[in-house]
Each structure stands twice: as C-alpha cells, then as structure tokens.
Amino acid sequence: MKNNLLFSIVTTVAIVFSPLSDFSQAPDLGTAANFVLFTTTGAVASTGISNITGNVGTGTGAITGFGTLNGLIYNSDAVTTQATADLLVAYNQLNSDVPTFFPGPVLGGGQVLTPGVYFLPAAASLITTLFLDAQGDPSAVFIFQIGGAFSTAASSQVTLINGALAANVFWKVEGAVPMAAGTTMRGTIIANNAAISMGIGGILEGRALSTTGAVSIYGSLAFILPGGGSVLPVELFSFTGFCDKQDVQLNWRTATETNNNYFTVERSVEQEKWKSIETVQGAGNSSSERDYSFTDRLPVETISYYRLKQTDFDGDIKFGNIVQIKKCGVDVADNISVYPNPSTTGKFDLLFTGDRSQVTSIGIFNALGQKIYQSNGYQSNFNLSGKPDGVYHVQIYLISKTINRQVVVNSARK
DSSP, rough: OOOHHHHHHHHHHHHHHOOGGGGOOOOOGGGGGGGEEEEEESSSEEEOOEEEEEEEEEEOOOOOOTTTTTOEEEEEEEEHHHHHHHHHHHHHHHHHHHBBBBBEEEEEEEEOOEEEEEEOOOOOOEESSSEETTTTTTOOOOEEESSSSSETTTTTEEEETOOOOGGGEEEEEOEEEOOOOOOOOEEEEEESSSSSSTTTOOOOEEEESSSSSEEEESSSSEEGGGGGGGSSEEEEEEEEEEETTEEEEEEEEEEEEEEEEEEEEEEESSSSEEEEEEEEEEEEEESSSSEEEEESSSOOOOOEEEEEEEEEEEEETTEEEEEEOOSSSSSSSGEEEEESSSSSSSEEEEEEOGGGEEEEEEEEOOSSSSSEEEEEEEEEEOOOOOSSEEEEEEEESSOOEEEEEEEEEEGOOO
C-alpha cells in the first residue's frame, strides 16, 4: 500500500511540474495549408504592388488585384469547399489546446517567449519586437489563443530565434486582425468570423486565413512555407549555378528586399558542414529587380553544393535553396575529342569544349617519335592525308598541362 501511495504521489508531482508546452502540437491544416490568403466567406484582395507566393481563395466572395501572384486562385469550387472544412478542423484544434502561459494583452517590447500555448482572454496587440525562442528545437510549437481582436503597431515584428520556424507558429484570433504598415508577421493567422488586413510594406511569412471575413493585403510581401521550411525574407526570382571553365558561377535575382543587410554564399561537399566563401552586400529595402553574382575560383574537386544565407540589419538569419554543381574542368582531358578515329582520309577534327585560350600549341608525332606537324595555338582540324597509314600521336599543349591523344590513319578501309 505504501509503495502504491508513493508511486501515486511521484506521478502526480511529475504531471504537475512537467512543462505542458511539451504536449502542444501543430494543428493539421489539411488543404488549407496550400493557401497564403483564404477565407470561407468574404472577399480577398490585393492593392498596390504586392508580391505573393502561394494560393489565394475564397469559398464565397470576390477575388481582386492579384496580377503578379505566384500561385493559383480558387473561388467557390471543390478546392475551397475542402479547404473550408480543413480550416474548421484546425481552428477547433487550436481552440481546444490547453494553455500553458498567460501573458498580458501587449506582446513585444523585446519580450522573449519559449514554446507553449499562450492564452490572452481579450483583445491584444503587438508592439516593437516579439522574440519566439525555440531553444534549439526546430519542431517547437508556439500557439497564441487571443479572445478578441489582435492589432499590430507600425513596424512591429515577430522575430524567430534559435531554430524557431514560422511553420510552427499559430495565431487563433476571435476578432479582426489589422496589421499596420511595416509589420513583419510570422506564422499562420486564423481569424474567427473577422477580417484580416496587412498594411503597406508589411511581410507575412505564413498564412492569413479567416473562417468568415475579408482578407486584404496592401503593397506587401506574403508567402507560405513549403514543407514547413524557411525562406529568405526577400523574393527570389532565381538562384542558379554553372561551370564557367574551371570556375563556378553563381547568380541570383531578387524581386523585392526588405531589411536585407547582406548575403553570404556558403559551400559544402556533403551538405553537412557549410563554409562561408563570400559576402555580398544587399540592397536593404527594394521593390525593384536586382541581380547578384559571385564566382568561386577555387571550387572543390568533387560535386559541391551552394546555398545563400541572408542576414537582416537586426541580425536575423534565413537560408535559401541549395544548388548542386558537378566538378568544373578539373580534368581538362575530358573536354577534348578527336574524330573520326580511325580516319580513312587522314583528315581529323579536334573538339575542345574548354577554354581554347589555354591551348598554346598542338604537335603531331609518328610511330617513330618524329614530329611531323606543329601549330601555334588551338586549331579545330588537321590533315594527315599525305602521310602513311599507321598510328600517330597528337599532343595538345596547354598552359598547365599536356594532353595526349592517339589517332589512326587507315586508308585501306575506304
């Protein structure tokens, strides 16, 4: 009996003092996860020059102003019907989560919050900067249950640190969500029976979803997170790489930039240990296209991987996509071929797909080692039609090395 009582006491103490935040789980958004802006009933609109990546939809209402959308538009169809059902499931799950923290109605001001379920019983607001600290756990979930409207002050921001991901941040709001100009919001917002709006110059790294109410964005940047990952706080048109002779040429283009201090180009052999090889200054804030480039003149001698790391002026860091580059011109001999071989006419074509300026001369020797021809620089063909049938040795002299090729003249095969 004493052992059973002791076990009961220990178990009770463990339950009381175990952090409840360990039990918080991200809701299943279902097909609603594919939308960056969505409402079950209401209009969805974009005003001014907004850059939006992700699908846009409404179950019932007008959709206007999405001329540059990087995604699809759905209106009152089977897709929005399913998204409506999935959004309701996600809302109910967030609404039923057991709170673990009870902060005051004003979030931000340098406040640092750790993973858990935060309950605010009435209207709330965001000012200056709110830090969400995952404490090194990229699966950490942050859930905010707000019992009234949720507003943001101009230039306020949610900043993710120590592995926190916007894909794991959720705002369940029982009222309107007006976000002032310059707000940087991260996470999925679900407004119940109310509108969501984002002012000019804002950034939404996540989703704005409403059960009933208009969703609008004005001159802002909004994007969802495919696969729960993180993306650069700039809109990238492309990040590509290719071999340029012996070097690797990396190019990237941005459509917009917000608070962008600089890019860091990183390289890895096995995508495990990354090495910073160059820093390129960013544009800060820009709404026009900008091109960037970097040439890696000392690439590794195997397959290599490159990625962009972007750093904000406030020190926030995000990583972009990864490009894979096969070894570039390490063995120049792979770029040289002679054809036809054997030749029945004694005429040969020489193909060199590398840097031809590296070729200083070409020498041809017979089977006795006697030089029978010498060129200055590169030439694309040579003629041995007046020479006896047999084996000849072609030597291509480059600045850094000499490449040997063996050719055969066999006029008897005509």
